[in-house]
Amino acid sequence: MSRQPAVLTVTLNAAVDKTYRVEGFCLDRVFRVEAGRVVAGGKGINVARVLHTLGVPVVATGFLGGHNGAFILDSLKQEGIPGDFVWTQGESRVCLAVIDPINGTQTELNEVGPEIHPEEVVALEKKLEALLPRFDYVTLSGSAPPGVPDDFHARVIRIGRESGVKVVLDSSGALLRHGVEAIPWMVKPNRAELAAIFGREPAGREDALQMARRLREKGIGIVVVTLGKQGAIWVSAEGAWFAQPPEVEFVSAVGSGDSMLAAMLYAVIQGMSAPDVLRWGVAAGAANAAVFGAGFCTREQIEALVPKVRCERLSCRLFAGERRNCHLR
Ligand SMILES: Nc1ncnc2c1ncn2[C@@H]1O[C@H](COP(=O)(O)OP(=O)(O)OP(=O)(O)O)[C@@H](O)[C@H]1O
Ligand SMILES: [Mg+2]
Structure with a gap:
C-alpha cells in the first residue's frame, strides 16, 4: 500500500x-490584559x-x-x-x-x-539530509535567528532537489534572496518579500504579476504572490490566476500566509487543478484571518470559504521550454 x-516543515x-x-x-499607556x-x-x-x-x-x-x-x-x-x-x-x-x-x-x-552556534547549524543540516528522503514536500518558512548563514535555505533547496523532494520557500530578506537562486519548487512571497528580491515593492497587481513571472523565468515551478486581504496571484506552467478572498470578520491575519501555504499543499496532494489549489489557499488565509491565533482555523471554516473565493484567469504567455502538461504533483 x-x-x-x-x-x-522547517x-x-x-x-x-x-x-x-x-x-x-495605543502607545504610552498602561493596559490591563486578560490572559x-x-x-x-x-x-x-x-x-x-x-x-x-x-x-x-x-x-x-x-x-x-x-x-x-x-x-x-x-x-x-x-x-x-x-x-x-x-x-x-x-x-x-x-x-x-x-x-x-x-x-x-x-x-x-x-x-x-537566540544566537545559533556553527555546530548547531551543521547539526540541523545533517538532520535535514537524513530526514529529507522520507518526505515528499519540505517547507522553509520564516526568518532565521542570528548565526544562521544567509544561504541556509539555498543549501536545503539543493539537498532537496538531489533527494527528489519538492521544496517550498516562504522566507524573507537574504535567506529568500539566496533561496530563489537555488530554484525551489515553489516560492510564496508577499509584497515586502518581493521587495527583498527586486529592491522595490510591486506598484500594483500587474506589477506583482510581472515580478512573479520573472521568478518563474528563473525556473521556479510555482510562484504565488500574496497581497494581504486583496488576495493572491498564482503563476505556474498551467497559467496565471488571481484570487480574491471573501470578506470575513477580521480578527488577526498573523499566520494567514502560513495557513494558505498549508492548504495549497493539501490541495496539491489531493491532485486539484492550479486554480483550485489557489482557491483553497486563499480560503485558508481568509479563514485564519477570522480566528484568533495563527493556524487555528478548522477544516470546516476553510471548506465553507472555498466556493466564495473569486478566481480569474490572467492572460499568460508560456515561456520557452515550459511543459504544457506539467502535473502539479
Ligand atoms: N483580512 C483578510 N481577509 C481575508 N483574507 C485574507 C486577509 N488577510 C490575508 N488574507 C488571505 O490570506 C493570504 C495570505 O495573507 P498575507 O498576504 O497576509 O500573507 P503573509 O504576508 O505571508 O502572512 P504571514 O506571513 O503573516 O502568514 C492572502 O493572499 C489572502 O488571500
Ligand atoms: Mg508570510
Whole structure:
C-alpha cells in the first residue's frame, strides 16, 4: 500500500507566540490584559498546524532551545504534531501580537531569536539530509535567528532537489534572496518579500504579476504572490490566476500566509487543478484571518470559504521550454 505524501516543515526561529486582545490599543499607556493565548509558533509550525488539521502527515523540525523550546515541543505534542528538532544553547524566542478589534490593528513585537552556534547549524543540516528522503514536500518558512548563514535555505533547496523532494520557500530578506537562486519548487512571497528580491515593492497587481513571472523565468515551478486581504496571484506552467478572498470578520491575519501555504499543499496532494489549489489557499488565509491565533482555523471554516473565493484567469504567455502538461504533483 502506498503511503500518503508527507510534509516536513522547517522553522529556524520557532517562538512562543503570545496574542493579546486590547481594545483601543495605543502607545504610552498602561493596559490591563486578560490572559492571552500562548501557543507554539513560528511560521513553519503554523504551517504544520494547518496541515495536521487537514489530515496531511507532517513533522516539524528546526531549532529549539531552553524553557521556551521545551514549551513549544510540549505544545506541539499536545496538538498531535510530531517534532524532531535540533536543540540550541540559546533560548527560543517570544513573539507578542497585540490585536485591537476596535481599530482593526495588529501590532507585533518579535524577538530576533537566540544566537545559533556553527555546530548547531551543521547539526540541523545533517538532520535535514537524513530526514529529507522520507518526505515528499519540505517547507522553509520564516526568518532565521542570528548565526544562521544567509544561504541556509539555498543549501536545503539543493539537498532537496538531489533527494527528489519538492521544496517550498516562504522566507524573507537574504535567506529568500539566496533561496530563489537555488530554484525551489515553489516560492510564496508577499509584497515586502518581493521587495527583498527586486529592491522595490510591486506598484500594483500587474506589477506583482510581472515580478512573479520573472521568478518563474528563473525556473521556479510555482510562484504565488500574496497581497494581504486583496488576495493572491498564482503563476505556474498551467497559467496565471488571481484570487480574491471573501470578506470575513477580521480578527488577526498573523499566520494567514502560513495557513494558505498549508492548504495549497493539501490541495496539491489531493491532485486539484492550479486554480483550485489557489482557491483553497486563499480560503485558508481568509479563514485564519477570522480566528484568533495563527493556524487555528478548522477544516470546516476553510471548506465553507472555498466556493466564495473569486478566481480569474490572467492572460499568460508560456515561456520557452515550459511543459504544457506539467502535473502539479
Ligand atoms: N483580512 C483578510 N481577509 C481575508 N483574507 C485574507 C486577509 N488577510 C490575508 N488574507 C488571505 O490570506 C493570504 C495570505 O495573507 P498575507 O498576504 O497576509 O500573507 P503573509 O504576508 O505571508 O502572512 P504571514 O506571513 O503573516 O502568514 C492572502 O493572499 C489572502 O488571500
Ligand atoms: Mg508570510
